[in-house]
Amino acid sequence: MVSKLNLNPELIDSARSAARNIAEDVQNFIDKNTTVAVERTVARLMGVDGVDEVEKPLPNVLIDAIKEGGGLSTGAAFWIGNAMVNTGNSPQEIAEKVSAGQIEITKLPIAHEDKIMEAVYKTAQEMVEKIKNNRARRDEYLNTIGEGRKPYLYVIVATGNIYEDVLQAQAAAKQGADIIAVIRTTGQSLLDYVPYGPTTEGFGGTYATQENFKIMRKALDQVGEEVGRYIRLCNYCSGLCMPEIAAMGAIERLDVMLNDALYGILFRDINMQRTFVDQYFSRIINGFAGVIINTGEDNYLTTSDAYEEAHTVLASQFINEQFALKAGLPEEQMGLGHAFEMNPNLENGFLYELAQAQMAREIFPKAPLKYMPPTKFMTGNIFKGHLQDAMFNLISIWTNQGLQLLGMPTEAIHTPHLQDRMLSIENAQYIFNNARSIGDEVEYKKDGIIQKRAQEVLAKAEELLKDIEKEGIFDTIEKGKFGGVKRSFTGGKGLEGVVEKDKKYFNPFIDLMLGGAK
Amino acid sequence: MKSVQKVDLTKIKPYGDTLNDGMVQMSFTLPVPYGDEASEAARQLAAKMGFDEPAVVYSKDLGVGYTYFVMYGKCSHTVDYTSIEVPKVSMEFMEREEVEEYIAENIKRDVVIVGACTGTDAHTVGIDAIMNMKGFDGHFGLERYKGIDAINMGSQVSNEELIAKAIESKADAILVSQVVTQKDVHVANLTELVEMIEAEALRDKLILVCGGPRISHDLAQELGYDAGFGSGSYANHVASFVVKQIVEKNLI
Numbered sequence A: 001m002v003s004k005l006n007l008n009p010e011l012i013d014s015a016r017s018a019a020r021n022i023a024e025d026v027q028n029f030i031d032k033n034t035t036v037a038v039e040r041t042v043a044r045l046m047g048v049d050g051v052d053e054v055e056k057p058l059p060n061v062l063i064d065a066i067k068e069g070g071g072l073s074t075g076a077a078f079w080i081g082n083a084m085v086n087t088g089n090s091p092q093e094i095a096e097k098v099s100a101g102q103i104e105i106t107k108l109p110i111a112h113e114d115k116i117m118e119a120v121y122k123t124a125q126e127m128v129e130k131i132k133n134n135r136a137r138r139d140e141y142l143n144t145i146g147e148g149r150k151p152y153l154y155v156i157v158a159t160g161n162i163y164e165d166v167l168q169a170q171a172a173a174k175q176g177a178d179i180i181a182v183i184r185t186t187g188q189s190l191l192d193y194v195p196y197g198p199t200t201e202g203f204g205g206t207y208a209t210q211e212n213f214k215i216m217r218k219a220l221d222q223v224g225e226e227v228g229r230y231i232r233l234c235n236y237c238s239g240l241c242m243p244e245i246a247a248m249g250a251i252e253r254l255d256v257m258l259n260d261a262l263y264g265i266l267f268r269d270i271n272m273q274r275t276f277v278d279q280y281f282s283r284i285i286n287g288f289a290g291v292i293i294n295t296g297e298d299n300y301l302t303t304s305d306a307y308e309e310a311h312t313v314l315a316s317q318f319i320n321e322q323f324a325l326k327a328g329l330p331e332e333q334m335g336l337g338h339a340f341e342m343n344p345n346l347e348n349g350f351l352y353e354l355a356q357a358q359m360a361r362e363i364f365p366k367a368p369l370k371y372m373p374p375t376k377f378m379t380g381n382i383f384k385g386h387l388q389d390a391m392f393n394l395i396s397i398w399t400n401q402g403l404q405l406l407g408m409p410t411e412a413i414h415t416p417h418l419q420d421r422m423l424s425i426e427n428a429q430y431i432f433n434n435a436r437s438i439g440d441e442v443e444y445k446k447d448g449i450i451q452k453r454a455q456e457v458l459a460k461a462e463e464l465l466k467d468i469e470k471e472g473i474f475d476t477i478e479k480g481k482f483g484g485v486k487r488s489f490t491g492g493k494g495l496e497g498v499v500e501k502d503k504k505y506f507n508p509f510i511d512l513m514l515g516g517a518k
Numbered sequence B: 001m002k003s004v005q006k007v008d009l010t011k012i013k014p015y016g017d018t019l020n021d022g023m024v025q026m027s028f029t030l031p032v033p034y035g036d037e038a039s040e041a042a043r044q045l046a047a048k049m050g051f052d053e054p055a056v057v058y059s060k061d062l063g064v065g066y067t068y069f070v071m072y073g074k075c076s077h078t079v080d081y082t083s084i085e086v087p088k089v090s091m092e093f094m095e096r097e098e099v100e101e102y103i104a105e106n107i108k109r110d111v112v113i114v115g116a117c118t119g120t121d122a123h124t125v126g127i128d129a130i131m132n133m134k135g136f137d138g139h140f141g142l143e144r145y146k147g148i149d150a151i152n153m154g155s156q157v158s159n160e161e162l163i164a165k166a167i168e169s170k171a172d173a174i175l176v177s178q179v180v181t182q183k184d185v186h187v188a189n190l191t192e193l194v195e196m197i198e199a200e201a202l203r204d205k206l207i208l209v210c211g212g213p214r215i216s217h218d219l220a221q222e223l224g225y226d227a228g229f230g231s232g233s234y235a236n237h238v239a240s241f242v243v244k245q246i247v248e249k250n251l252i
């Protein structure tokens, strides 16, 4: 592809190689450690589900028991497998017995390694098949009823009540939405467990539970068949339960997942060691399940200036790309994030936004880029807001973005009302249709404002990446280079859930899922 | 030629293009299927809201059996503008330098202010705008003020932690930010803080202020706070209020 921005390919290569080294460095750390969330995920993938009489999820009950017995560093698979060999029970029955105090999982006699492996892999393989089938089911839908054209129209529902969400989601699908994201309730990312069952109470969003996933999946399949378009379902695989939510999503055939360690570190104060380890496993699962991930670069621009800090977004996209590749997630599933967040009073702001979006398109040609709407400079003036969203939509069709998170005119006021979504979808459909081929027709002036801006942002991103390469990502975050937020290596939430792996440690799902279906 | 009619401030109503035409534009959704009956329902509803000549100028099927309307109507009600009273932080706000002088002259020690965005709320930009050095929109934050020791605890801070910090630092004032207001979460959280402070017998020893885009002074007072600050607030507003209250309540 010829660069419309006249970007220097050597700079791109240099930035990418710095990002690769940065990711490699973190990967060395990741490979040595595991977390309670990773092990709960292993338990879930082996079939453990449900809650005890005080609503504590059984995966937590089981992993807490293993942790208390000093066995976490060997991994849940080892202990569950050993218990299976000892008792002949299924993982679910074992979890129930642990919960009832009938067995002490770390005190059972240790069976022969081959026996343990055999039991574990047999069970693990079943789940892997199930997830493969989900993937095939999605492909079948895409091949039969088809899908909307890119950029996909992505809207959120956030009523707090899953049944109300269903109504709003089905309405949005009928109005033209391609992706429905069920926003999580405030505070869920800080829970060190995943709530259970269908839920009807949430604030600013709805709990992510496996049952809620199931309810929404069914509703979207139904409406998808009706409107003749596969409707994708999105949720949030971030926070302290990142990989568990990835697993639940894979089991219930979600299609898109927000998935970004940096977002949790910077905006939820989650410990960086914890969440990098969690992210790795969650991306393996997402990769295997054919889920498009969305990264959270757009958020940096809510706490720092979008014009000044544009290069941090690009730098982070490079890093996220490398982390995703390490987890075997193909480029076609990398919804790298960015946003239209410059101050609307900025002269030529539209040109700078256009430069940024076109640059991301050229540097990550296969990625279904996730483009976020103006939020920070949205106000109670909903009419102007509708125009801001129109400018954003124009750039998206012009630069061929992948996932268009639609802006709502009421962004500054409340989570979307039913009609807000309709107005936003109409806005995007009008502009996408009316300007469909603008990107193929228009070129940019050589050394003009747009080209120069993109070149400058790329140069600054490359410089930043080389700095990070020297310092390491952990130090960089400690210094506050992303989003202007400083976080310490040992601070934040969830560090107590990280342990170093023992020599005997194994996780069958990394083996079975890394690098896609074999 | 007739001159333009004068406004009667005791009986005001909306202005479209002629005084007292009462013109209002509005939009809403009704949970009924698109069609003539839906539009008639919207019209009747607008009439009940007090609009004369209600007109549906646009309606659209939202799917799922709901309909959206854009409407006009002439408002039949009036209000007396001359009798309006709005509870506000009623004071002349000082600029930063004036606040600094005021502290030096009247308080003669550092004023300690602890702030946080509390509960599960993770929005820091508002409280940072008020407290951090850099401030917001060209107005420096409290950290920048001579004579003020500003401690910003960030977001997702529990009420317990906030109170513990206030006690430890011998705070003169607590600033709480609340941005997420869906289903009135902020009300529950703000109320809990006041109750906990009262339980610690600290209420008389502290100036308690809350803020956020959906917070009004009225609401704040109702919940037991000394003041509430909404959108467009700056550090000097809060600082003026706090230092004057310290003197007024004799907390020097």
Ligand code: B12
Binding pocket: A183, A184, A185, A186, A187, A203, A204, A205, A267, A299, A302, A303, A375, A376, A377, A378, A379, A410, A411, A412, A413, A414, A415, A416, B120, B121, B122, B123, B124, B125, B126, B127, B129, B130, B136, B175, B176, B177, B178, B179, B180, B181, B182, B209, B210, B211, B212, B213, B214, B229, B230, B231, B232, B233, B234, B238
């Ligand atoms: C930036 C942003 C975020 C960022 C926050 C980054 C950060 N570190 O702060 C991120 C992306 C993390 C975020 C997350 C969420 N957000 Co948000 N977010 C916004 C956004 C776009 C801007 C808010 C902002 O920064 N405003 C700028 C500041 C300067 O203004 P301000 O907060 O009003 O502060 C001023 C005054 O209010 C006042 N003030 C504020 N606090 C205080 C305190 C005191 C003591 C005083 C004196 C004054 C004062 O002074 C300030 C300066 O004038 C708004 C939409 C919008 N345009 O307003 C949504 C918005 C606030 N978010 C919203 C929601 C729902 C969420 C989520 C819950 C979504 C979810 N389910 O995940 C999560 C929150 C998670 C959580 N645990 O809280 C809703 C809230 C709806 C409601 N009314 O309840 C909004 C309105 C968007 C929407 N339409 O849905 N968000």
